[in-house]
Each structure stands twice: as structure tokens, then as C-alpha cells.
Amino acid sequence: DAGVTQSPTHLIKTRGQHVTLRCSPISGHKSVSWYQQVLGQGPQFIFQYYEKEERGRGNFPDRFSARQFPNYSSELNVNALLLGDSALYLCASSLLGDSYEQYFGPGTRLTVT
């Protein structure tokens, strides 16, 4: 079975632009969480979705939004990009909505110039 997949792998954007990151969870997993990881730090929780509904939100501005589709894949959108948004964006899937063991994708490396 395929693991969690994310696209694109790398992305370079300029300030003010918007970006859409995509994630496909492990087959059968209904929950997707998004994290931002800045180099040298731990993952920072952004959103959790379960059964297409937002179940949790971290301390990120409204420029960050996400959604989950009927097939449980998910998109993370970031508007009005800032230099500080440069990071590795990780998607993690889990079987249920609670904080069960999470399986991470390889991440999308976003660079904002």
C-alpha cells in the first residue's frame, strides 16, 4: 500500500503570492493533519480534518486555510505569502480523528523569496 503522498515536493514562490499544497492519506485513513516545520524546530500544528470537517486549528493566521475532500485527500492553502512562511509543510494521516498514531508524508519544501 502507498504511504502518505504530498505534492509538490519543492516549491518556490515570491512574497504576496498564494500556494496550494496537496496531500493524499493512506488508504482507509479518514483524518489528515497539516504541520509546518521550520528548520531546526519541531512540527507546528496547523489544522486537522476528519471526515471532511475541521477538527482542530493551531495558532496560524487566517491566511492559512485547508479543506478535505470526499476521498479524504486534502489541500492546504496559504495566501499573501510572507518570507517567514518558508518551511517544510508536512501532512500526516491517521485512521481516526483523535490523535492516533500519525503517518507523515515526505513534505513539501516551500521557499518564499
Add this chain to the structure above:
Amino acid sequence: GQQVMQIPQYQHVQEGEDFTTYCNSSTTLSNIQWYKQRPGGHPVFLIQLVKSGEVKKQKRLTFQFGEAKKNSSLHITATQTTDVGTYFCAGGVGNNRKLIWGLGTSLAVNP
């Protein structure tokens, strides 16, 4: 706010020595999870502890969850070069919808 502190931040050991990382929360946790992230990789789930005072072992790794469910530890016996990476703890708070992550402990093992 809710925080999970993890110490030490870095640890260098000689191969064969033991290693321990500690995780402390400002609030009671519903569960604690441990992940390992190799350089350039993504976090990989190691284990989840739920019960007060729980101890679990995976080969050379021993995980503990404190009686008050506010602290946890990961102990590696006789480290190997394959143990290199950053070890993160992540605590579940409230109704489990949010994981609070520690900053991680980076382990370097000298052969």
C-alpha cells in the same frame, strides 16, 4: 499557554553508550507519542502511551509515561549509529484533537 518542553536539545554519545530524552508538559496530557526524524526525512511514529505510569519497550528503546501524565522519557540502551536523528515527543491535549510537539532532541552517535 500549553507547552511541551523537551531536554536535552542535543546529545552526542559514543556508540554503545545509553541515551535518554525527557519530555515535560505544563498540563496533563491525554496521551504522549514519540517520533523519530532522520536528517532530511519526515517524522516516523515510534509509540503512543496512554495510561498513567505506562512503560513500553521496543528492543533497545524504553518509553515511560509519568504517573501524573505530565512527563515522559525515551531511553535507548547501547546506542548504534542507526539511532542518529531527532526524537520528538508530542502530547495530546484536551479532546485529543491537538498534539503539542516538543522541540526535539537531536542525537549524534560517534562510531
